[in-house]
Amino acid sequence: MMNVPRLSPPRLPDADATKAALRTMVPFQVRGRVAAVTGDAVTVQGLIAPLGAICELQPTDASPTLARVIGFDQSRPILAPLETITRLTAGDRVQLLAHAMPLRVGPALCGRVIDAFGRPMDGRPLAADLRRVDADHSAPDSLNRPPIDQPLQTGVRAIDALLTCGIGQRLGIFSGSGVGKSTLLGMLTRGTNADRIVIAMVGERGREVSEFIQRTLGSEGMKKSVVVVATSDKPAAQRLSAAWTATSIAEQFRDEGHNVLLLVDSVTRFAMAQRELGLAAGEPPTTRGYPPSVFNLLPQLVERAGRTEKGSITAFYTVLVEGDDHNEPIADAIRGLLDGHIVLNRRLAQGGHFPPIDIPQSVSRLQNHLVSPEVNAAVLKIREHMVQYENSEDLISIGAYRSGTDPRIDAAIAMRDPIGELLRQASDEQTPLIEAQQSIVRLASESSQTATAAHTQRRQPLENET
Numbered sequence: 001m002m003n004v005p006r007l008s009p010p011r012l013p014d015a016d017a018t019k020a021a022l023r024t025m026v027p028f029q030v031r032g033r034v035a036a037v038t039g040d041a042v043t044v045q046g047l048i049a050p051l052g053a054i055c056e057l058q059p060t061d062a063s064p065t066l067a068r069v070i071g072f073d074q075s076r077p078i079l080a081p082l083e084t085i086t087r088l089t090a091g092d093r094v095q096l097l098a099h100a101m102p103l104r105v106g107p108a109l110c111g112r113v114i115d116a117f118g119r120p121m122d123g124r125p126l127a128a129d130l131r132r133v134d135a136d137h138s139a140p141d142s143l144n145r146p147p148i149d150q151p152l153q154t155g156v157r158a159i160d161a162l163l164t165c166g167i168g169q170r171l172g173i174f175s176g177s178g179v180g181k182s183t184l185l186g187m188l189t190r191g192t193n194a195d196r197i198v199i200a201m202v203g204e205r206g207r208e209v210s211e212f213i214q215r216t217l218g219s220e221g222m223k224k225s226v227v228v229v230a231t232s233d234k235p236a237a238q239r240l241s242a243a244w245t246a247t248s249i250a251e252q253f254r255d256e257g258h259n260v261l262l263l264v265d266s267v268t269r270f271a272m273a274q275r276e277l278g279l280a281a282g283e284p285p286t287t288r289g290y291p292p293s294v295f296n297l298l299p300q301l302v303e304r305a306g307r308t309e310k311g312s313i314t315a316f317y318t319v320l321v322e323g324d325d326h327n328e329p330i331a332d333a334i335r336g337l338l339d340g341h342i343v344l345n346r347r348l349a350q351g352g353h354f355p356p357i358d359i360p361q362s363v364s365r366l367q368n369h370l371v372s373p374e375v376n377a378a379v380l381k382i383r384e385h386m387v388q389y390e391n392s393e394d395l396i397s398i399g400a401y402r403s404g405t406d407p408r409i410d411a412a413i414a415m416r417d418p419i420g421e422l423l424r425q426a427s428d429e430q431t432p433l434i435e436a437q438q439s440i441v442r443l444a445s446e447s448s449q450t451a452t453a454a455h456t457q458r459r460q461p462l463e464n465e466t
């Protein structure tokens with residue numbers, strides 16, 4: 001038999017990747033020199049570069065450092081270093097590298113820990129078949145977004161039963177420091193039925209990052225996850241980029257047809273990083289020192305999540321509320337941008353109630369489009385009991401409430417323990433969505449029986465008297 005050589009057809013370049021590369025590339029050398037350095041802002045003389053462009057600071061006797069254009073002083077670009085600067089002097093060279101942050105993404109990123117530039121942090125090289133994309137692009141068209149009508153399982157009973165989250169919904173997790181935001185995110189990664197998980201750890205402590213990866217995600221969770229890390233010691237521009245990079249990776253997975261869960265911990269540290277950059281670029285400070293650009297950037301970030309014809313990004317953003325003040329400007333702005341908020345309560349955590357979700361204060365704005373009328377009615381009933389108990393708690397705790405005076409308070413007292421039992425959940429325990437919803441319906445029907453029994457008991461002596 002003749003040995004026929006095998007011909008492999010030529011591989012055509014990927015059109016989208018080529019377009020992204022052409023958009024960001026700089027076809028000839030564009031250079032300038034450092035004119036001034038003020039804090040984290042480097043002003044460059046003689047360089048023409050657009051906002052967001054990536055440049056390289058080239059000190060004569062130290063290794064080059066990446067920096068990003070964040071504003072202009074008259075016509076001179078102001079750069080924020082993306083890496084820690086070791087040495088820089090006025091007159092050092094600056095070279096324009098790309099018009100936007102280039103990023104390489106693809107399915108092979110699953111299981112990897114990368115930095116804000118998409119470089120591996122786990123000591124292994126990246127796969128060769130990643131596509132080049134532009135990390136900075138706009139949100140999908142609002143009119144081309146299908147409605148959110150399917151629930152996403154989170155595995156957390158309190159959320160699935162009482163704050164059901166839809167595929168493509170965006171929610172905030174709000175609390176003061178150390179109440180349990182990151183632990184709740186960890187529970188979501190273990191209990192969700194999303195196809196892919198992208199986690200942005202923005203401004204976290206280094207210890208927390210390795211703990212999250214090793215303990216919370218574990219090798220099983222890592223298989224379908226990508227973790228993007230910029231710890232608190234990294235320059236503000238790098239911390240900011242981590243959230244954009246994670247969002248771009250999630251978008252890529254969404255375009256491949258997946259249901260993606262995007263977790264950003266925390267969006268407050270993202271806002272703080274932009275505060276640093278905005279002030280360095282000469283913006284005026286407004287409420288709590290935040291410059292106006294912070295409030296422009298937040299909607300751009302969260303609008304990139306959501307559902308499209310191809311797939312979905314369901315996003316959870318943690319919000320650190322300084323001094324437990326839920327009306328501080330970032331918390332307020334984010335609450336208005338999202339489709340729901342989950343408030344964690346320090347008092348519940350101190351009482352050992354985990355996850356410490358404050359149900360009456362939390363809301364999933366799309367819940368009634370996602371669950372059956374039966375579940376919806378049960379949710380309303382259980383919420384009513386919780387609010388009733390909260391309103392009467394002072395009276396009950398000092399013993400001023402006499403049982404039998406108000407049937408609604410009696411029912412709220414009777415249901416307090418069963419509700420608490422359902423909502424408490426160990427961080428390594430997961431419950432399927434359907435089971436959580438069945439439990440809430442069962443609990444609501446028990447509560448009706450309890451209320452009827454309490455009412456009958458109360459009526460009995462009156463009837464005997466007549």
Ligand SMILES: Nc1ncnc2c1ncn2[C@@H]1O[C@H](COP(=O)(O)OP(=O)(O)OP(=O)(O)O)[C@@H](O)[C@H]1O
Nearest residue numbers: 176177178179180181182183184320354355426427
């Ligand atoms: N579900 C839980 N079960 C048991 N303990 C918990 C749970 N959630 C939180 N904790 C306790 O609360 C501590 C702080 O939790 P976590 O780090 O998640 O808070 P955080 O709100 O993310 O804090 P920070 O604002 O500092 O990021 C944990 O170390 C743990 O002791």
Ligand SMILES: [Mg+2]
Nearest residue numbers: 181182183265
């Ligand atoms: Mg945390």
